[in-house]
Amino acid sequence: MIVIARIxxxxxxxxxxxxxxxxxxxxxxxxxxSMKSLSISEDLPSSDFFPGHSAVAQGTRYVVVQxxxxxxxxxxxxxxxxxxxxxxxxxxxxxxxxxxxxxxxxAREAMARGGVxxxxxxxxxxxKPFVFVQHCYDDRxxxxxxxxxxxxDQSPSWIGRYTYHLPTTYAASQFAQLSEGQIxxxxxxxxxxxxxxxxxxxxxxxxxxxxxxxxxxxxxxxLLGHKxxxxxxxxxxxxxxxxxxxxxxxxxxxxxxxxxxxMNTAAVFGGMGxxxxxxxxxxxxxxxxxxxx
Numbered sequence: 001m002i003v004i005a006r007i008x009x010x011x012x013x014x015x016x017x018x019x020x021x022x023x024x025x026x027x028x029x030x031x032x033x034s035m036k037s038l039s040i041s042e043d044l045p046s047s048d049f050f051p052g053h054s055a056v057a058q059g060t061r062y063v064v065v066q067x068x069x070x071x072x073x074x075x076x077x078x079x080x081x082x083x084x085x086x087x088x089x090x091x092x093x094x095x096x097x098x099x100x101x102x103x104x105x106x107a108r109e110a111m112a113r114g115g116v117x118x119x120x121x122x123x124x125x126x127x128k129p130f131v132f133v134q135h136c137y138d139d140r141x142x143x144x145x146x147x148x149x150x151x152x153d154q155s156p157s158w159i160g161r162y163t164y165h166l167p168t169t170y171a172a173s174q175f176a177q178l179s180e181g182q183i184x185x186x187x188x189x190x191x192x193x194x195x196x197x198x199x200x201x202x203x204x205x206x207x208x209x210x211x212x213x214x215x216x217x218x219x220x221x222x223l224l225g226h227k228x229x230x231x232x233x234x235x236x237x238x239x240x241x242x243x244x245x246x247x248x249x250x251x252x253x254x255x256x257x258x259x260x261x262x263m264n265t266a267a268v269f270g271g272m273g274x275x276x277x278x279x280x281x282x283x284x285x286x287x288x289x290x291x292x293x
Contacts, residue, residue, distance in 0.1 A: 025246075025258040025275050027204045027211050028125075028151060028158045036124035038149075038205060039117035040108055045128050045148045049159070049263045051271025057133075058092065062099045065267045066135035066226075094133070097176050098186055103131050103145060103194075106187070110194035114202060124153050125205060129194075132163075132272060136225030137237060141170045143186075144222055144272070145193040147201050161263075161275025162201045164193030165222040165283055196278055200256070204276065211258075213248035217241045218257055219286030220279060226268045241286040242273050254280055255287065 028036075044061060054065045066086070107129035117123050132144040142165070149160040166189045170178065178186075203209040219241030227234040246258035261274035281287075 022260050022262055023159070023274055024260045025161070027207060027209060028160070036153075036205065037117060037121075038125045038127060038202070039121045039123035040111050040119050041126045041128045042104070042119050043128055044130055045150075047264075049148065052264055052266040054267070054271075057094070057099045060099050061103055061130040062133050063130055064094070064133045064135070065272065094176055097178060098143070098170075098183065099133065101183070101187065101190075103129055103190055106190050107145075107147070107194045110191070110198045113195075114198040116198065116202075122152075125149055125151050127201065131190075134222070134225050134267065134272070135172065136221055137227050138221075138225075139172045141172060141175050142166075142222045142225060143168075143170075145190060145197060146275075147197045149201060149205075160201070160204060162197045162204070163272075163275055163277045164197050165220070165277065165279045166190070166193060167280050167283060193278075200276060200278060209256075209276070210246075210248040213246040213258065215244050215290040215292070216247045216257075217243050217286055217288045217290060218245040218247070218259065218284070220284045222279065222283055223259075223272050223277070224267065224270060228268055238285050241288075242270065244290055247287070248276075252281075254278060255284065 044056065047056075050056075050063055051065050054063050056063050107127075111127065112118070116127065126149065128148045128150070130146050130148065132146060134142045134144070136142055144166065145164045147162040149162070151158045166186070168182075168185060168189060170182070200209065219238070221237055223242070224240050225237050227236055228240060229235055242259050242261070245260075247255060248258055249256040255278075257277045257279070259273045259275060259277060261270050261272075263271060263274050265271045
């Protein structure tokens with residue numbers, strides 16, 4: 001039974017990802033200290049850069065990610081359709097909660113303080129902010145602010161993604177009606193995250209952020225909060241991790257990671273993994289050095 005379940009899981013993954021190539025998180029080709037121009041964009045990234053079966057809450061910059069509704073007995077195609085439909089319903093259900101708070105002005109202000117050009121200015125790189133809203137297996141929502149960056153004047157194309165994982169999580173039963181205090185706390189965390197990501201992004205574009213680091217196995221529910229499996233046989237998300245990730249910076253409280261990945265694969269297969277992640281240590285369940293021969 002375990003073997004059968006694993007075969008079906010692999011089939012589902014192949015259906016979702018097709019022949020997608022795993023993208024490495026690397027800085028753009030540039031000279032240290034000579035960052036090219038960067039502007040902010042009002043546009044969202046193409047849907048090709050969002051996890052499979054995710055849904056943008058209409059009229060917002062929030063991308064809802066969840067795995068409910070999938071059933072391995074439905075097969076990879078119909079199971080995926082069911083997940084997508086449920087995600088769209090969830091995005092609409094919570095559109096009036098935190099999802100009504102536009103992260104764009106907060107991101108724009110943080111970037112302006114850091115010298116990022118306004119949206120109408122032509123630049124070498126363009127940043128597109130949004131927020132992942134992940135509904136996890138424990139019936140809690142985990143949010144992550146993302147600065148998605150694309151180059152405009154280079155070939156081949158380059159993509160960078162910078163993610164700040166907000167430390168506060170929210171019970172699904174309360175998410176639609178949060179208190180004023182919770183909403184203010186969210187704004188505070190979002191503002192801090194935008195400031196941190198602005199600096200990370202600028203350091204990477206100027207060649208100051210390390211391109212490589214210590215190889216570790218890295219796992220967090222903020223990146224992968226869903227069980228994997230079916231037919232009653234599951235691997236819990238606390239046991240899942242991104243193998244051979246790069247620990248590029250660390251403090252007593254936070255770690256900064258580079259993670260490779262496929263952005264348009266389903267979240268349960270790592271669709272939120274690609275890019276540079278700034279995350280509090282308390283949100284990380286796996287940070288284990290990789291043994292080298």
